[in-house]
């Protein structure tokens with residue numbers, strides 16, 4: 001696809017040149033093309049069609065995973081209608097798999113997404129095209145990417161081992177936004193996938209059919225009362241109080257509990273034992289971890 005586009009570009013310029021290499025730039029929509037005669041040119045790739053939606057201006061906050069904390073749910077209509085896709089190519093299943101933990105109540109707390117098993121390092125795809133609104137380590141979510149879409153819908157991708165996109169960056173449908181992992185409050189590698197509108201989660205299976213990897217509907221028609229306005233998972237501060245993770249302006253700290261090991265912490269926080277040791281005084285891979293000790297993990 002890219003090569004076809006490239007050759008069309010060169011043909012349009014009427015220049016008989018042969019490209020020998022392309023280089024990435026800090027803007028992923030601009031490539032540098034090197035030609036066989038040692039000249040080069042910049043090439044501007046087409047951006048996704050929804051990049052200029054007004055939804056990217058309303059409550060656009062990149063420092064908080066929830067950009068709508070002060071939004072009054074009562075101001076929404078009784079039924080929310082959102083166009084999702086024009087055709088099937090506008091949707092990509094974020095990770096093929098079965099939902100082993102569903103949206104709903106779990107151990108007395110709201111589980112605000114669908115959990116899909118994966119292997120650490122598996123690619124995780126953006127469900128729709130959109131714009132990255134939030135990336136970062138966030139309490140129970142671990143490494144989290146939040147993508148806003150042109151219709152105002154937001155999708156969340158949690159527990160990632162690696163984040164591969166940056167805030168304010170446009171993403172295509174099916175673009176790899178990160179690699180699967182087990183960071184945050186997670187008992188094993190999986191994707192925690194959420195769908196939210198105005199900051200309120202609703203069951204992703206309302207729209208996503210994980211069994212046949214398709215979208216259930218072209219247009220979402222959602223009664224307002226299907227939005228969870230009290231989700232506890234939605235607040236990074238409440239989730240950190242129930243785990244031993246403490247986030248400060250100076251990194252993320254973990255309070256040692258029974259059974260913690262440095263290698264388990266490294267896996268949980270998507271880092272390495274040597275990196276954790278380098279962040280802490282008097283800590284080596286062989287140090288006996290005292291219960292209650294605060295260890296800086298990121």
Ligand SMILES: [Zn+2]
Nearest residue numbers: 113114115192
């Ligand atoms: Zn989950």
